[in-house]
Amino acid sequence: MDRFKDVLKASNLKSTHQRLAILDAIDHFGHVDIDTLYDSIVQKYPTMSKATLYRNINDLISFHILEEVKLPQQKQQYEIKKVPHIHLLCSECGNVEDMFVETKPLLETVSSQSGFHISNSFIVMNGICKTCYLKQ
Amino acid sequence: MDRFKDVLKASNLKSTHQRLAILDAIDHFGHVDIDTLYDSIVQKYPTMSKATLYRNINDLISFHILEEVKLPQQKQQYEIKKVPHIHLLCSECGNVEDMFVETKPLLETVSSQSGFHISNSFIVMNGICKTCYLKQ
DNA sequence: ATAAATAGGATAGTTAATATCTTATTAAGT
């Protein structure tokens, strides 16, 4: 449960209950928007204020512990920063699926064609997930 | 100048001066956030209201004439919907570059590995553009 | 156990976006 303590310590951030609760909750959800996150945390920490939530999320993003996920037509979401992956967004059920796929060839094409030095990439695909597709 | 009249007509939307001004401005900028857009349009149409701007942008998006561009760490931007392309975002100069690149192989990999039926994709790459890189 | 540093919570204040209502404009038919 406290694996995030080390993560915080590594960035010289204090391990407050609130921060750990935020990280646990986001980790549990995978991706989550601010309201869902707030509602879930308030269950355990009724005193948690939205200011604290926003403040921490922004701090954690600036230390690259969290990252924002901006999907078209959706509220901004947040997730624990992990191995680079892409997002599959189903237009039927609204679910967001993570997928780990080799993007190097694409990045290399882009890099060599444009002279752009890529540090990271963000890929979203819209469509219909396997489950919803089979239901139709 | 009035190529957008046909576009609007095709969606049964009236060709108001405001709509044409919005489309022209967005077309001119390539990508633009709401405030830059508003400031630029107010020059020509001092009576333009922000409500009208937001309303029209949302209408145009729902008719697939415009699309939103959500980039990490940036305000939401808008652009004319055109041939699918990816965005290269320079962390030095802040510029957003369009690039037309073959993404089919990637999409096919994703599709076959996940069973996800992709309708469209959204790709952003962060890094340093050629110009800024050469300056260093 | 103490103290300095940092974070939390409450509140107020911005900024972003939307809803409502009245007036104005567009576009189709005459």
Add this chain to the structure above:
DNA sequence: ACTTAATAAGATATTAACTATCCTATTTAT
């Protein structure tokens, strides 16, 4: 061109999203 029905614009108010400030509480190193 004139009329009219449909739709859009503009003004305003309202809601929602986010941030800043200030004072108190908690954390952590000693």
